[in-house]
Amino acid sequence: MKILVGYKRVVDYNVRIQVKPDGTGVVTDGVKLSANPFDDIALEEALRLREKGTAEEVVVVGIGPADLTAHLRNGLAMGANRAIHVVTPEVIQPLTAARVFLKLVEREQPGLVILGKQAIDDDANQTGQMLAALWDRPQATFASKIDIAYGKVTVTREVDAGLEIIEAELPAVITSDLRLNEPRFIKLPDIMKAKSKPIDTIEFASLGVDAHDQLKTTHYTAPAKRSKGVMVKDAAELIATLKQKGLL
Amino acid sequence: MSKILVIAEHLDGKLNPSTARAVSAAAAIKPVVIDVLVLSDQVDAIAAEAGKIEGVSRVLTIARPENAHLLAAVLAPQIAKAAAGYSHVFTPSTTFGKDVAPRVAALLGVAQVSDVMSVDGPHTFKRPIYAGNAIITVEADPAHAVVATIRTASWPAAASGTNNAPVDALALDVALPTHTRFIELKQGKSDRPDLQSADKVVSGGRGVGSKENFEIVYKFADKIGAAVGASRAAVDAGYVPNELQVGQTGKIIAPELYIAIGISGAIQHLTGIKDAGTIVAINKDAEAPIFEVADIGLVGDLFKIIPDLESALG
Numbered sequence: 001m002k003i004l005v006g007y008k009r010v011v012d013y014n015v016r017i018q019v020k021p022d023g024t025g026v027v028t029d030g031v032k033l034s035a036n037p038f039d040d041i042a043l044e045e046a047l048r049l050r051e052k053g054t055a056e057e058v059v060v061v062g063i064g065p066a067d068l069t070a071h072l073r074n075g076l077a078m079g080a081n082r083a084i085h086v087v088t089p090e091v092i093q094p095l096t097a098a099r100v101f102l103k104l105v106e107r108e109q110p111g112l113v114i115l116g117k118q119a120i121d122d123d124a125n126q127t128g129q130m131l132a133a134l135w136d137r138p139q140a141t142f143a144s145k146i147d148i149a150y151g152k153v154t155v156t157r158e159v160d161a162g163l164e165i166i167e168a169e170l171p172a173v174i175t176s177d178l179r180l181n182e183p184r185f186i187k188l189p190d191i192m193k194a195k196s197k198p199i200d201t202i203e204f205a206s207l208g209v210d211a212h213d214q215l216k217t218t219h220y221t222a223p224a225k226r227s228k229g230v231m232v233k234d235a236a237e238l239i240a241t242l243k244q245k246g247l248l
Numbered sequence: 249m250s251k252i253l254v255i256a257e258h259l260d261g262k263l264n265p266s267t268a269r270a271v272s273a274a275a276a277i278k279p280v281v282i283d284v285l286v287l288s289d290q291v292d293a294i295a296a297e298a299g300k301i302e303g304v305s306r307v308l309t310i311a312r313p314e315n316a317h318l319l320a321a322v323l324a325p326q327i328a329k330a331a332a333g334y335s336h337v338f339t340p341s342t343t344f345g346k347d348v349a350p351r352v353a354a355l356l357g358v359a360q361v362s363d364v365m366s367v368d369g370p371h372t373f374k375r376p377i378y379a380g381n382a383i384i385t386v387e388a389d390p391a392h393a394v395v396a397t398i399r400t401a402s403w404p405a406a407a408s409g410t411n412n413a414p415v416d417a418l419a420l421d422v423a424l425p426t427h428t429r430f431i432e433l434k435q436g437k438s439d440r441p442d443l444q445s446a447d448k449v450v451s452g453g454r455g456v457g458s459k460e461n462f463e464i465v466y467k468f469a470d471k472i473g474a475a476v477g478a479s480r481a482a483v484d485a486g487y488v489p490n491e492l493q494v495g496q497t498g499k500i501i502a503p504e505l506y507i508a509i510g511i512s513g514a515i516q517h518l519t520g521i522k523d524a525g526t527i528v529a530i531n532k533d534a535e536a537p538i539f540e541v542a543d544i545g546l547v548g549d550l551f552k553i554i555p556d557l558e559s560a561l562g
Contacts, residue, residue, distance in 0.1 A: 017381035026382050094350070095359050123377050124362050129320065129350035138321055138428040141347045144490075154431070159343040160444060160499065161259055162435040162491045166319065169427040178480075178497050179490065214359035214392055219385040223376070226522065229543035235556030238528065238546050247448075247505045247526055248472060248561070 001111035001170075003046040004104060005080065006097075006128075007060040008036040009071040010121040019222040026220060035074060038116025041176040044183040045146060046114050047079045054148050057081045059108065063100055065089045069199060076194035077186045083197070084108075088204035092211065094122075098130035099209040105135055110171060112153070117142050117175040128175035138168030142177040250279035250370050252336040253308075255327060256286045256298050257318075257344045263297040265445040266340030266398075268405035273398040274338055275303045275406065276367040283308055285330055285418075287323050289316040299413040302406045307415045317430035318344055324351035329420050331356060331393060335370070341397035342444070353395035361386055361396040375399070379496045380519040400444065401502035401523045436489045440466075443492065446475035449503045449524075451494055452487070453479035453517075455510020455531065455550060459487045464554050465509060471558055477501070479511045495520035510550050513538030530554075 011017065012032040019026055035043075049055040060075035062068045063086040072083040086100055105113065118125035132139035140146075140155035144163070147154045148170070157164045158177045204211070232238045242248040252274040257264040267284065274282045283306045284298040291309040299307045308330065314322050327348070331337050337352060339345030341363045353360040366374040371388045373396065388394045443449060450472070452465040462482075469476045477494040478487065494501055496516040502523035509530045511517060518541055521527060529542035530553055539545045546553060 011378070017378040019382050026378065093359060095354065095357075098354060121378060123379065124360070125346050126350035126353070126360050126362065129347065130354035132321065133324060133351040133354035136425070138425075139347075139351065140428075141320070142343060157343075158490055159433075160491065162433060162489070164433045165431040167429045167431055172427075179484075214389040215361065216387045217384045218372075218387055221383045221385075223380055223383055223522070226527070226541050226543070229527070229539075229541075229545060231539075231545045231547070233546075234548075235546070235553050236560045238530075238544060239557060239560040241544055242505070242526075242528070245526065 001055045002057045002059065002108060003049060003055045004101070004108060004110040004113045005039070005043045005046045005058060005060050005075070006101070006115040007039050007043060007062050007072065007075045008116070008119050009033050009062065009064060009068060010036045010119055013037055013120055019220045023219045023221060033071070035071065036116050036119045038118060038120070038176050038178070040078075040183040041178065041180050042114040042116050043075055043078055043080060044181045045176060048181065049148065055112070059084060059110070061101070061104060062086070063088060063092060063097060063204070072199055073194050074186065076197040076199075077190040078184065079190070081197065083199040085199055085201045086204050086207070087201055090211070093213055093215060094124045094126035095130055095214070096209060096211050097127045098134055100204070100207060101127070101131045102134045103207045103209060105131070112171060113173045115173065115175050117177055128173050132173040135173070138172040139175075140166055140168055140172060141175045143174050144177050144179040146174060146180070250277050250335045251281040251333065252277060252279045252283070252338060253331055253334040254282060254284045255337065255339045255345070255348070256284050256294060257340055257342060258286070258288060258294045261290060261293050263294050264340070264342070265405050265442075266342050266400045267298065268301050268408060269400045269403040270338045270340045270398040271301050271303055271406040272403040273364055273367060274336070277336065277370050279336070281305045285310070285327065287315040287318070287326060289313050295415045299415055300408045300411050302408065302411050304411055304413040307413050308418045309415060310418050310420060314424050318348070319428050319430060320348040320351045321428045322424050323348050324355055325422050325424065326420055327352045328355035329422050330418055334393060336394045336396065339397050341399045345397045349395055349397050356393055356395065358392040358395055359388065361388060361394060363399040364396050365399050365402040379516060380522065399500065401500045405445075436491055440469065441473065441475040443475040443477050443494070444499055444501060446503055448472060448474035448505045449477050449494070449501060450474045450507045450509065451477035451479065451511060452482055452509050453511030454481040454485060456482060456487060462487045464551070468554050468558060471561060474505070474507070479514070479517050481514070508538050508542070509554070511538055512536045513541065
């Protein structure tokens with residue numbers, strides 16, 4: 001079985017996000033970029049399935065500008081067999097991303113697609129579900145455990161009410177949640193090995209995907225700040241304050 | 249002239265309060281119609297509850313045995329078909345809505361607006377990105393239906409009780425996939441208030457120290473009638489089950505009172521509570537980031553403070 005893994009590059013999760021004063025975006029110049037943490041988890045899971053013998057090949061997919069190659073090399077260093085780079089200078093929205101993945105699914109015929117449940121930049125949480133709909137295949141979102149046997153995948157999903165277990169026929173789309181696994185660290189020899197692994201580049205325009213954006217972002221603002229609170233000296237004062245406010 | 253279809257979330261035959269919050273967001277558009285769609289195997293009790301929500305024009309039901317569990321792959325084709333004639337389809341931005349809404353959007357060939365915080369117009373919305381560290385204003389193309397998930401913490405539940413909207417069964421000819429099956433839902437059964445909708449929440453963090461120690465958090469919460477939550481650190485350490493997690497990757501909540509005990513206040517936790525009315529922080533480290541957002545702070549040993557709180561309550 002072949003597994004396709006979405007591997008998006010985003011502003012590193014440790015970066016303190018600053019909205020530009022003119023409201024046209026967030027500051028990204030000189031800011032550290034890394035793999036979307038949920039995508040690292042998705043890739044780790046795919047690699048473990050390959051190590052178990054469930055899958056033979058793991059392919060990482062990136063959509064973005066020419067310099068995305070270095071980021072895809074990280075995915076190869078982590079252990080993916082090869083990468084596909086869909087080249088576009090534009091920032092694409094989830095529906096367009098799902099349509100790109102559908103084209104790649106048609107070419108690659110994977111048994112499983114694993115994507116992060118959301119990217120930590122736009123926080124959309126859509127692409128996996130949209131791909132599953134367009135592909136007319138099962139989806140298992142927010143996965144914290146995956147078992148594959150006899151052409152079926154059993155997935156434990158983190159839902160608001162607790163843990164939901166569903167079973168789906170393959171091929172299917174799974175989106176990873178935080179507790180699915182802990183991604184491995186990349187070792188130096190793996191970085192060397194990754195240099196010789198193949199990256200296929202595909203021009204976005206050649207895929208024939210409708211790229212019309214239906215959503216326009218017109219303005220960015222910083223979130224409202226909470227005003228500084230008061231300190232109380234002990235439990236009695238805390239209870240008195242809460243009672244005064246009518247909260248207890 | 250907006251017509252809005254709100255998809256009802258429910259579990260065990262009961263309507264989830266997140267549905268009434270999505271109705272509030274729909275009402276903000278000032279539409280001519282707000283219909284609520286109930287998909288279940290047993291729709292009657294849920295539909296009756298939905299019909300009482302203020303502002304609801306009509307409740308539509310699709311009762312099929314396949315709808316016994318809310319599987320996105322099964323529900324989405326039915327919702328997409330029922331959406332014909334509506335300008336907007338809203339779901340709450342809970343794990344239910346996040347799972348199903350994009351599948352509906354893709355079937356309709358439209359983009360989705362996730363986590364709507366406020367409505368500036370029928371096609372203009374505000375939503376958070378970067379874990380709430382930036383808020384964007386998004387304009388959707390009026391040529392298409394808008395599929396959106398509603399950030400429940402940003403919207404009050406629409407009032408319930410006065411309305412008596414008619415209930416109509418929808419007969420849709422939709423073939424449903426059989427490739428996805430529900431096996432089991434493991435729920436932490438609890439008599440405590442529901443974390444997502446409670447007025448008061450008491451959360452514990454790594455500072456609580458162990459599963460056994462968490463009992464004092466439960467006990468205090470019970471004393472004031474609060475739901476219990478936890479930080480990701482406490483969940484990862486195995487003190488409590490994952491459904492108690494509050495934060496960007498857990499539940500985003502907006503109780504009137506939030507009491508954080510032994511929680512340092514990682515950014516991802518703060519994202520989940522910043523719409524709370526009053527935040528109280530109890531932590532032994534006076535430098536903990538939780539105090540930056542707390543309305544009331546108390547520095548000290550939680551194992552001494554909690555018993556003191558209980559005795560102060562009398």
